[in-house]
Amino acid sequence: MKLKFNYRKLLSIVAIIAIWELLCDIGYVNIRILPSPYVVLITLYHLIISGSILFDMLTSLWRVIVGFLIAVFLGIVTGYFTATNKKASDFLTPLIEILRPIPPVAFIPLSILWFGIGNAPAYFLVAFGSFFPIFTNTFYGIKSVNKIHIDAALCLGASRKQLVFDVIIPAAMPFITVGLKTGIGVAWFCVIAAELVGAQSGLGYMIQLNRLTLQSENVIAGMVMIGLIGFLMSRMMVFIQKKLVPWSNKTS
Amino acid sequence: MEKIELINISKSFVQNGNNCKNEPLILNDISLKINSGSFVSILGPSGCGKSTLLNIIAGFISPSKGEIKFNGFPVTAPNPNRVVIFQDYGLFDWKTVQGNIEFGLIAKNIPKTERKEITQYYIDLVHLKGSENKYPHELSGGMKQRAAIARALAIEPECLLMDEPFGALDSQTRNILQDEILDIWKKTKNTIVSITHNVDEAVYLSDRIIVLSNSPAKILIDTNVNLPRPRFPEIRLQKDFIEIYNYLWQSLRNEVMSNK
Numbered sequence: 001m002k003l004k005f006n007y008r009k010l011l012s013i014v015a016i017i018a019i020w021e022l023l024c025d026i027g028y029v030n031i032r033i034l035p036s037p038y039v040v041l042i043t044l045y046h047l048i049i050s051g052s053i054l055f056d057m058l059t060s061l062w063r064v065i066v067g068f069l070i071a072v073f074l075g076i077v078t079g080y081f082t083a084t085n086k087k088a089s090d091f092l093t094p095l096i097e098i099l100r101p102i103p104p105v106a107f108i109p110l111s112i113l114w115f116g117i118g119n120a121p122a123y124f125l126v127a128f129g130s131f132f133p134i135f136t137n138t139f140y141g142i143k144s145v146n147k148i149h150i151d152a153a154l155c156l157g158a159s160r161k162q163l164v165f166d167v168i169i170p171a172a173m174p175f176i177t178v179g180l181k182t183g184i185g186v187a188w189f190c191v192i193a194a195e196l197v198g199a200q201s202g203l204g205y206m207i208q209l210n211r212l213t214l215q216s217e218n219v220i221a222g223m224v225m226i227g228l229i230g231f232l233m234s235r236m237m238v239f240i241q242k243k244l245v246p247w248s249n250k251t252s
Numbered sequence: 253m254e255k256i257e258l259i260n261i262s263k264s265f266v267q268n269g270n271n272c273k274n275e276p277l278i279l280n281d282i283s284l285k286i287n288s289g290s291f292v293s294i295l296g297p298s299g300c301g302k303s304t305l306l307n308i309i310a311g312f313i314s315p316s317k318g319e320i321k322f323n324g325f326p327v328t329a330p331n332p333n334r335v336v337i338f339q340d341y342g343l344f345d346w347k348t349v350q351g352n353i354e355f356g357l358i359a360k361n362i363p364k365t366e367r368k369e370i371t372q373y374y375i376d377l378v379h380l381k382g383s384e385n386k387y388p389h390e391l392s393g394g395m396k397q398r399a400a401i402a403r404a405l406a407i408e409p410e411c412l413l414m415d416e417p418f419g420a421l422d423s424q425t426r427n428i429l430q431d432e433i434l435d436i437w438k439k440t441k442n443t444i445v446s447i448t449h450n451v452d453e454a455v456y457l458s459d460r461i462i463v464l465s466n467s468p469a470k471i472l473i474d475t476n477v478n479l480p481r482p483r484f485p486e487i488r489l490q491k492d493f494i495e496i497y498n499y500l501w502q503s504l505r506n507e508v509m510s511n512k
Contacts, residue, residue: 151312152342156356156407157332167354170346247346247387 026084035217053206055227060202063119063228067126068187075131075183076176079138080169083208097136104129104186105193112198122194122202129190130183137182141175142168174248177241184237188230203229255411255443256286256309262468277468279303279315282416284462284471288410291437291444293454296464296499296506302447305469306415309445322411324482332356335404336500339416341396343388349375350384356407374402377436393427398439399435405440414446414466418453427485430456432481451501455493456483463503466511473503 017037023029024036028044032038046054069091074206076097111121145168155168169176195204210218261282264275267417278301287291288382294303307313308320311330320327322334327420335356344478354373362370373491375381378398388396397417404412423497430453448454454461463473479492497507 074353075302147345148338148340148342151330151336152338152344153355154312154330155310155332155334156403158355159359162359167344170344173346189417195402241409247389252343 004164011176026219032214038112039217040220040224043217044224047218047221048147053222055131056201056203056222057225057229060195060204063122063194063202064126064184064187064191064233066119066230067191068122068130068184070123070127071130071134071183071187073133074127076169077137077178078165079140079176083139083142084168096132100132104190108194108197113188117198117200119199121198122191125190125194125198126187128195130187133186134176134179137175137179138172141172141179144172173245177237177244181229181234181237181241185230188209188226188233192226254285255288255290255322256284256445257321257324258282258284258309259319259321261305261308261315261320263308264312264316279308280468280470281318282469282471283439284320286443286445286475288443289441290459290462291446291457292462293448293458294447294450294462294464295454295504296469297466297504297511298449300464300467300507302464303415303467304446304447305464306336306413306447310334310413312336312384330383331409332359333409334413335407335409337397337400337404337412338415338419338499339418341388341393341400343396343400343403345388348385348387349380349402352388352399353403353406356403360407370406371402374406377405377439378402378432392425394429395422397421397429398432401436405436405442406439409442411443411445414444416447416449419448419450426453431485433457434481438482451497451504452488453499455477455479455500456488461500463500463507466507472507473500475500485509 020034021037022041023091024031024034035043044053077094082092082096083089107125107128108121111124115121115124126194147166149171150163153163158167192204195202196208199205203222207219207222207226209223210216261279262277263279264277289383294302294305304313308315309327311327311334314328344355344493347355347467350371353374354367357367357370371384375384378401380395380398380402381397383391388399391399394505397420401417418429421429433444434457446454446457458477460476461473462471463475464470473478475496477496479487479490479496
């Protein structure tokens with residue numbers, strides 16, 4: 001099978017970059033605040049070659065991974081218990097519901113007070129932000145497990161462990177992976193927001209610092225990197241989803 | 253020897269909740285003994301509570317009144333000596349055919365190599381060779397039910413409980429699977445209780461047929477089917493078959509009509 005690429009999909013992006021370049025070239029905009037795409041590209045190249053942006057990238061990625069894994073664990077565990085146990089649900093659901101409407105960025109001031117500057121506030125914000133989509137989707141996934149599967153497992157003599165890990169969790173997996181996909185997007189958003197004020201490294205810190213020194217080409221190069229990694233992470237989640245839910249890859 | 257014994261079983265709709273006095277009765281005082289190794293069909297009009305009765309035998313729900321015994325011991329929960337075949341198959345969508353069949357064997361702590369052998373044997377028995385690694389969504393309805401039958405048989409249950417097992421299949425596949433289940437039963441000698449609303453299927457398969465009334469269901473007819481075995485499709489044209497078919501259909505028809 002030959003992979004055919006639809007070039008029309010590139011049209012809007014090429015157009016906006018061309019207009020941007022044109023505006024800079026004819027001197028219509030102040031290139032101190034909006035450098036041309038060409039300058040941004042060169043800057044990005046140098047930042048990659050020197051390795052400095054890669055260091056910031058790895059720092060941000062590490063924070064996302066740690067915070068996200070905490071959220072995966074807590075989200076799935078609390079989702080499971082609130083969905084299966086009335087007492088746990090009565091106990092936890094009100095707490096979760098009053099915390100949910102608070103945007104994670106609103107926790108930035110407190111998290112700096114609590115955890116200082118560095119990795120810890122980022123871990124906290126990432127975990128807090130990505131917890132909700134993972135929790136909610138796990139909850140609904142487990143609530144929607146078909147009773148016939150539970151009955152089938154029980155009459156086949158399933159142990160408690162088999163029932164949870166071989167029936168209930170996999171049955172809920174299509175929902176859980178949706179939560180993971182939404183969660184990783186929120187996590188990336190949160191880590192950048194946390195680094196803007198609560199860190200001294202990472203891509204968020206890097207663009208903030210370069211704003212202060214008026215190096216807007218570095219700011220935009222950093223933003224390009226942030227967008228690129230966000231895009232790659234969501235592609236990776238699609239890949240992971242296919243691995244975790246192989247039975248829903250309907251061929252044909 | 254009795255395998256299953258139902259003693260004055262009644263079931264009302266609301267399960268041990270809301271002390272409402274007028275809970276609608278579904279099953280009304282059903283007593284029944286089912287012999288080991290027999291093939292018993294339970295016939296009844298739609299919605300009469302046949303499936304409720306099967307769920308009670310399986311141990312999924314408990315009766316409101318009365319007692320149920322299996323091998324002389326009270327039934328309190330599902331148990332792998334009584335496996336259910338569901339109308340909608342109940343296959344685990346996230347497992348391949350192989351994985352589905354192995355599920356019950358893992359529960360029995362059977363070592364891996366032995367598990368593979370057993371699985372292969374039952375895959376061959378239900379004619380699913382070549383589909384071991386397929387997921388349920390890749391199978392036709394008939395193949396799904398074959399996989400579910402293999403999964404149930406693999407743990408060697410004493411009793412198979414079939415809830416409208418061929419109800420979701422087209423009539424050709426249905427006829428083929430009826431013959432296959434008879435072939436399999438001849439080898440395994442399980443006790444089979446089958447719920448159906450299909451008179452032809454009940455007569456073709458069973459040693460004995462129980463007809464239930466409209467809800468609240470009680471036993472209307474309890475009759476033996478004295479047709480020779482092995483049975484083959486042409487038996488449907490014989491006088492004995494037609495006679496018992498008509499007898500059952502007349503009484504079932506009256507029930508269905510009186511419900512209107």
